[in-house]
Amino acid sequence: MQRKRSKKREAILNVLRSTKEHPNADWIYMQIKKEYPDISLATVYRNLAMFRKEGDIISVGNVNGHERYDADTSPHSHFICNKCGRILDLNNLSVDKDVLDKIESNMDIKVEDCAVVLSGLCKDCKIK
Amino acid sequence: MQRKRSKKREAILNVLRSTKEHPNADWIYMQIKKEYPDISLATVYRNLAMFRKEGDIISVGNVNGHERYDADTSPHSHFICNKCGRILDLNNLSVDKDVLDKIESNMDIKVEDCAVVLSGLCKDCKIK
DNA sequence: CTCCGTGCAAATACTTTGCAAAGCG
DNA sequence: CGCTTTGCAAAGTATTTGCACGGAG
Secondary structure: OOOOOOHHHHHHHHHHHOOOOOOEHHHHHHHHHHHOOOOOHHHHHHHHHHHHHHOOOEEEEEEOOEEEEEOOOOOOEEEEEOOOOOEEEEOOOOOOHHHHHHHHHHHOOEEEEEEEEEEEEOHHHHHO | OOOOOOHHHHHHHHHHHOOOOOOEHHHHHHHHHHHOOOOOHHHHHHHHHHHHHHOOOEEEEEEOOEEEEEOOOOOOEEEEEOOOOOEEEEOOOOOOHHHHHHHHHHHOOEEEEEEEEEEEEOHHHHHO
16 A cells, blocks of 8 residues: 555654653644644544554553553664653663563574563652 | 552452463453453453552553553563464563663762563464 | 351443444635 | 545443342351
8 A cells, every 4th residue: 555645644754753751642642633623633642653554653552441652763772651641761871782582592582672661650740 | 559468459469469461451351251250341441550560460562452461570571463362471572771881970960660572473472 | 046158140440332413624 | 446544333342330149267
């Protein structure tokens, strides 16, 4: 299937690229709605699925039943707050490539991706 | 709430403890059904949720919309096959505790858990 | 006797899909 | 014009919950 240019599709990617919220589909939907009031939630879901398949975005994980997305596809890790659901980037934590290579040959598998996810309490939630 | 002893509840934990499948709720349900034909899927879900809250089991992640569980709560990592959904244990891969401690103080957060999940193709699916 | 645990069925809630209309190239 | 993208509403589906009954202590 050949991709065409679409303003709404680009808007979805732009919203995701210009936030550090690691939002879910509905949050993105509401942002786009400000500029394109007639957008449908289905369009957001459809395009997120497409972006993910194409490798333009990644899914951080599912928090309270909501899939959370990230447009930063460079190797980095995440921290998820168990209380408020906030997601933080951890840029200095990742698994060495040669460690992954070693696992690949030891286990006789093909490793395509590696996700490190910490969880606990964020700065704010820790206090309470 | 005070826990009572229940044969079905124990059966659920036993099934999970005696398999390396990292199964989902439905797989466990079908196993228990052999011994207790009148068990309800809701009971499996209820008890899995309870076990997870108590820390007796962990969730490996969600594969194709199915939450997958593991009764092995010792620190270890997992590999998920993107094709067949199989989950393998990786016992020699984990994040050092002092690395986590450093992140805790640097980011001013409380880290309660750390999950490393690789994904790709398993031995069998790699061939095809 | 008093709660806890369970089966059953209905309710949730996120996500996906079918279809006809609109839009890009 | 042909094929892609979208809005709308309906469908899907894993999981949760309300309720009344059975069971353990």
